[in-house]
Each structure stands twice: as structure tokens, then as C-alpha cells.
Amino acid sequence: MQPVLKLMSASLLGLASIASSSSIAATVNYTLYMTEAKESITIPLYSSSYIRTFWVEGFTDVSGSPPHVSGIKLTASEGDTVNITVYNNTTKTHDFTLRNGLAAPVGPAVGTPTVTVVPAATIAAGASQAFSFTAPSAGSYFYYDPSTDTKTTIPNRAVGMYGAMIVYPAGKTAGSPGNLWTGGPGYTADFTWVLTDFDKRVNDAKWLGTVFSSTYKATYAFINGEFGGHSMKNAETSPVSNVGDTVAIRVVNGGMISHPLHFHGYHGELVSVNNVRQNRVLEKDVLDVPPMTTMDLVFHINQKGIYIVHDHTGMMVTQDGVYAEGMIAEFDVCKKEGGLIANDPYCPIPTIGVPR
């Protein structure tokens, strides 16, 4: 939630041409609760559905609530004073840190030294700790528990203890056209996708307190805590656009494995990796996002249509074995462009069998 001062300064400054130096830094306050619970999801089948329940340790911003899979998205603007109070409402000790993605170069991408915004701090069960810092350069950041549970030998991140923080250029806020960084690529709308994968055996072991020594094999996949038809139809995740829009997607992979996201309909320009601005701007229709890595993509919406986005592995377009669920989103460039029309080349009404 943005403070009143931020809203005033944004509305007074308004246009994108105002220099960042004239903006007024605000104070942003967040409260996060580390929590743990068994959570249930309903997975649709062809003619029925089934429920899966699994153990999650993670973050919420509502006291007493179970953790939100993929965490709570935090936002701030460069130069803001950010105060985050973290309550550990679990039964175990957890650490907390906030940083950019992994510094190691990823594929053709180039990297730089790690930026640590909040150094790791240990918070005992039942305790809380307040962190205060000045919002760093615009980009995608990652807060998480970097520690490993000694009893089960499972990294706490593997069962969900992470989330994203997005920092906007000075004077700019979420929810309006902007630039990924001051003078950087512009967009008409920006979206953040926090990717989550779970191996249900790991979630079980963490709940039982038993050692997990097998190779991690993901069985559940989420974008922003949702999957399948839910993430496809959530406008917070899946852009509903007009032709001519420019959409920025900030991918934050909090999971344990890389996710090759395949984009139908458009190639995306990979402009930033772990907040390192790329000189070599790859245009990709499959983007392999390693764990603990952030990647910023820009899409030029140059044609109408309904174009799905999904992890291209069979494992992650199923949810515990059910297709087509898991890590799926879509670009909807039909809803604002006249809707679906029978036999339309761009926005057809789907049919079984060839269109007549």
C-alpha cells in the first residue's frame, strides 16, 4: 500500500518527462508474517476434480493467515525509505534477506556482483525484527529465507519462503505506464511473475521433520501462487492488452529448478537479468529462467489474439500429474479488441474439430 505522500507526489508530477531529481522520496511501511500451514488446492479433471493438500512455509501480509504461495509482492520507488517488519509466527527459526538475483552469469546473459539490500538476519520463532533501508536502484529484488532446515536438510526456500520486491524509478509507482529504469525501456503496463515449484515429497518431509535425500523433482507449479486456468484469467498475472501496448514482464524465479517459459504469439526482449542491463538484447520465445534469478522482458503487442504462456516442460504444465495445469498464463489481446468472433483469424471462438 502506497502512503498518501507518494500518491500526492505522483499526481503532482504526473508525466514521465519530469526529472527524477524533482520527485519526493516517500516512506513505505510493510509488515510480513512468516507462517506455516497445510494448504489445499483443487485440481480440475475432465469431468471431476481432486484436492491436493501440502505443507507450505512462507510469507503473508495478513496476521493469522496461512502463507501466500509465491509470497507477497512489495513495491517501492528509488530513494524511498522502506520499513519492513517481519514477524516469525512459525515454530522454527528463520532467516530473512533481501537482494537481487544470483550474480552468476546465466547463459548468454552477463552478471555483476550481488547487491544485498538487507543482509541475512536470524529471527527466532515467535520473535520479530524491523528492517529499514533506502530503496535501491529500480529493478526486481528477491526476499527469502536463505537458511536450510537442519533437521530435514531442506532449504526453507524449497517450501515457499520467498517473495518479490519491485523498485520503480524515482517518482514512479506501480500501476501506471513507466520505464524499467530511468531512461530504460518503457512500458504501458508491467507485471511481476513470481515462479514457484514444489516437490510434494519435500513438502511432506518438511512437515514430518524427516530428512529428504532424493533428487528434487517438482510436482506443483505456480505463478504468483496460482496455476492453470486461475493464473490465465487473473488480470494481475495475465495481461489484457490492446494492440500497440508495450508490456513488461518481471520474472522472479523463487523455485528450485529452472523454468523455460514459452511465449506464443510474440517474442520478448530480454533487457535485464538480475538487474544487470543487457547489452546483448535477446529476442526469445522460450526463456529459461534459472532458480533465484530475475529476468525482465519487454513485449511489443503487435497483433490481436489469445496467446498462452507456459513452462515448456511436461512436468510443469501438469499439477500433480494433471494436464493442462501448472505454470500457465496468457496474453489476452481480444477482450479489449472486440472479443471472440467465430472463425476470426486472431480472436476465434475455440471449437472441437476444424472450424466450419
Added chain:
Amino acid sequence: MKNVFSSHKLVLSVLTSALLGSVPSWSAVTPVTVKQAVDLTYRSISLKNAVSGATESITAWTFSPASGSRSGSGTGGSADASAPFPGPVLVFREKDMVEYTFNDKCPCESRPSDHPYAGHTIHLHGLDVTTQQDGVAETSFTVLPWSSYTYKMGTREAGSFVYHCHVHTVLHQQMGMYGGIIVMPADSVDQNKSFTGSPNTFAKQYYWITAEVEKSWHDKAANRDYGDSVEFSYFTQYNPQHFILANYPIDPAALGVGTTTPGRGLVNPSTAGVSFAVGTKNLIRVGNLGYLNHRLTITNSAGASVPFDVIATDGKPMRDVNKNLAPLTAQTKVEYAAGERYDLMVTFPTAGTYTAKVEYLDPSTKTPTAGGKGVLTQAITVQ
């Protein structure tokens, strides 16, 4: 509709053609309508089980150059042992108007015809086609068994692409429903370049399609055991035992000779060896139609790396922020994920036998899967 015919390219093409004194028949000056067709059929293939070491027969659903002889109805119809596996690489040119007929001639399915996963499609992966031609069953339509559909698209820039069925992809890709697509530059002066304007002219080119088969997943589809309406966990453990490295030699000058669309055609996978001339520049395209990341390295007989330049990926040349070409030079490995493609330029400095190695990587450990046995090699003869 988006204009797929760029005007500046038109002028450039006319100029270069005039300078060369000949107008090639596939010049960009005149957009060409290319008509091609594939059937979906099935056959038994032999694949080595990397874990047991045994050669096993498994059923593949595979695309094949169209043949009028394939017939059947319902769940009845003959296997075709002559069909290629994987499916052919489809070669087009930039700015072609493609009309691509898909005949579903496979008695693969036994689902009721009103089931959303009853048929098949062709997804033109990476070609950024319209929704209706995108082959995604849920957003367009399915081609039911023993019916046909002619997909239409205008090709854009040259590059490496793939195609696959996008109906219950987890099963249908495991059954082998995939192949490659190459869009070559339109202009004949770019005949041996991977994209228009590339400074690299290649002597030979190959497309290598790599994939895996997880037998238990595959057999669910082969046995028509879909589990649509029951609680199940078929696809939670992907432990492939069978690995595929399909080698397609691509010589566009030999394609479509004597037809109205020279330079286009279908290329089946080859069991002949891979060979290059010493000191020449060559293009190797790699495309991943499996679910694991694949890592390619090339070494000489002494085990030393042969470096290559990565000049394009996903059908797009590598460029910098100013749009200048920016290949990744002197790479010793490329790791490519499910659905990704990379174009590699490689020169072999001396004659001899070289080895291309593809490692099929476990998602978690990033080491070869199947207990380290997820590795295939391809011998390369250089003379």
C-alpha cells in the same frame, strides 16, 4: 492483418538481383505461395534404453510427408514402417505464404469426438502466427482423426523453429509428434546464410533435433490410458530412459528442384554420418523437443573443445541494444531448454574425426540424467 511483406527488403532484393544479373525464382520480389502437406501416422521404432542398454521397440505417432496410400477410420488403420521419425524438417523461405495441410491419418485416439483432447494440431512454435493458426487446442481447434486442415501463415524473418502437436502435449510429445522448421532467407544471395544480412556464409548446414522418451509416460498414451476422470499422478516423475538425437542434413538448393517453389521442401532425418570440409564455416541448428535441458559440446579426437559462435536463437539473430549483430563468439558449450533453438557457426581447422556430445540434464542436479547415462554422441568426419 500485420503486413508480412517488408518494403525495404523488396527494394534491396531488386537491387541485388539486378547487380547479379539474374532473378532467382524464390526472390523476395514475388511472394510465393508454398503448399505442403504432412500426414500423422504411426509406426514402431527402435530406441536404446540407456539405463538397461537394451534396444526396445516403442510406438511412435509421427508426422510424415503426405501419402495418398494411408487410409483407415476410427481406431482402424495400418502402421507405416516407412514413416520418418522424428517428423520431417519443413523448409520455407522468408515472406512465403504457406499453406500447410495436416492430415490426421493416425488411429491413435479412442476418445469421443467431442472430447477436447480427441484430435491433434500442429503448433508452429516460434513463428508468432495468429491464434487460429497457432495449433493450441484450447484457443483454436483440433483436427479430429481422419480429417484434415490447411494451416496458413506468412513467414517473417529467417530462423530456426520447431513444430509439435499442442493437444495434451505432455502425452503427444512423448509419442513423438514433433519436428523442425527452417525459414531460409528469401533472397538467393543469402542462400547459404542463416538469416538475411548475416556475415556468415556456410558451406553445409544441419538441424539437430534432440528429445527424450520417458517410457511410463509414453505407454500411458500408447495404451490410451489417459486418466481423464480419475485421480492419478502419471506425470510427476519424469525419468527418461530413451534419448533422441535426430540429424537432418539441409541443402535448400536441392529442395523443390523443378517445382514452382524451389528451395522449399521436407527433409527427413538421416542415418548417414555428419561430415564437413576442413576449414569451412558450417551451420548447426539445435532444437530441443524434450523436457530436459540439453547441453551440446564438440571435441576433437584428443578431447579438446572445438569452439563455435552462437549467432541466433529462437529464430532471431543475436543483436545488441543498438540492433547491431552481436554473436556470442568462441563458445565451448550451449545449453538449450525445452522448446529453445540456437544457431551455431563452427569451423573445423584440421581433418579428422570429431565428436558432438549431447547431455540430457537432470533439472535439479544439472548432470546427465538416467544415472549419468543420459548422453548421446554424433561422430563428425572432417576431410
